[in-house]
Amino acid sequence: MKKATVIILVSVLIVFAFWGLKNYFGAPLDLAAPDVETKEEEQEYLPPERNIYDIKAIFDGQNKFQVEMNFTYVNNTLDTQQELYFHLYPNMFSSSKRIPFFKADFYRAFPQGFSLGGLAIKEVKQDGKDVAWSMTQEDQILHVPLGNPVNSKEISNIYMQFELIVPKARFRFGYQTFGDDKMTMSLGNWYPILAVYKDGKWSLDNHQAVGDCTYSDIADYTVSFTVPSDDFTVAASGVLKESYLSSEGYVYVYSIDKIRDFAAAISNNYETASEVIDGIKITSYFHPEDKRGGFMALNVAKYALGIFNEAFGKYPYPELKIAEANYYPGGMEFPTFIMMDSAKYKEDNLSNTSLERSAAHEVAHQWWYNLVGNDQINEPWLDEGITEFSTAYYFEKRYGEPGRESYFSRQVDTTVNFIKNNPRHMLDPLHLFKSHSEYFAEVYVSGVLFYEDMRSRIGEENLLDFFRSYLETFMYKNVSLEEFKKFLKDKNYEALDESFYNKWFNP
Ligand SMILES: [Zn+2]
Structure with missing residues (x-):
């Protein structure tokens, strides 16, 4: 190209770039286009993201x-x-x-x-x-x-x-x-x-x-x-x-x-207790008569947060709270906040039972639901499947082989035959499920089985790498099932052949 042509091209590009910036920043709230002088000034004038x-x-x-x-x-x-x-x-x-x-x-x-x-x-x-x-x-x-x-x-x-x-x-x-x-x-x-x-x-x-x-x-x-x-x-x-x-x-x-x-x-009627892990403050709110459960919830949340920080990437908020409340289905995840049904705090044996499973599960949702979001009504498997696998992973990492065995004997082994004989599929939307147990078996337990299958084929290191890059790619966004499948296929894991995708994604 001739020198003059290059100069004209560059000038046109600069004018277009400025015009674009002005349009981008100029329209809302009558904000002035930011000067490129200092970083602080730029931030002051930026509209909310x-x-x-x-x-x-x-x-x-x-x-x-x-x-x-x-x-x-x-x-x-x-x-x-x-x-x-x-x-x-x-x-x-x-x-x-x-x-x-x-x-x-x-x-x-x-x-x-x-x-x-x-x-x-x-x-x-x-x-x-x-x-x-x-x-x-x-x-x-x-x-x-x-x-x-x-x-x-x-x-x-x-x-x-x-x-x-x-x-x-x-x-x-x-x-x-x-x-x-x-x-x-x-x-x-x-x-x-x-x-x-x-x-x-x-x-x-x-x-x-x-x-x-x-x-x-x-x-x-x-x-x-x-x-x-x-x-x-x-x-x-x-x-x-x-x-x-x-x-x-x-x-x-x-x-x-x-x-x-x-x-x-x-x-x-709340008392509180707190712990800190990896710089994150966890607070448990509980009724004083359920102090044992309150401390158990705090302890599980602390271990789960530590295990998931290391496995998936660090929880990006300064605090997490877990509150005893009244919620008949059990535990419920909200961003940086977990609601847990009061009945779980009153069980005789708090360790390795429903309070521990639920608390670890809701902590895992902080990654799979809050950080990486999805349409929970039409594609609930996307967050529940990976969250329940994370729950099993918590028991395995915290207690070793006995933890894994006890989790599987309670949640998975009893359910595998039910899944085989049930007409529903793990990728079905919520409205098709006719009971809580059917929903749990298909959407949660199938998730454990799916990621276990993946781990057995590509190895644990690769599975954890997959989780980390999935988090990085979709953090603060909503992911769809199609995007998830494409993301997984694009990883080109040799051990995941067509039979793997057919087995899990084609009912
Ligand atoms: Zn869940």
């Missing part, structure tokens, strides 16, 4: 919350959005017809009598202007048409005000009373959470009778809880940033970046 939930919840001390939510929407999709959709999971409790539990589970879910709850929207605004919102799918989806459509890479503020009524249920959203005046409340899936928009469409699935029915994107959170008396302890996702006394009550402000959901438990 992901959605932000800023929530203020005032608790009446019984079962109601008045809540304000400022949601900063960052359009990280390639499309202009004319509307947004939020899941209103609490509204599965707003009518007896909507509660999806199996009939046999009703008594387990409502041992203190049937009870309704829900989330009532009072007001929605976009950038200060009223929005003509509506509810669909039996009030379980909030539709927010946007007066100002939001282009790709632009941001917009959505303000909501709502009242929350918590049902007296043993569920991840619910509470139970006990003793003279004691109560413990689970606040999981309790606020309007933006649906996932992928491949040009919104995922709007409702709750099912089995499994974890949520699917969401990574976001930043600041959540304040105001409680009427200092008898209440608030255990929550993230890190306690400040606490103070206001005219409305005792205020606890929790905050954390880059998590997929935010949960809490509130009780006037």
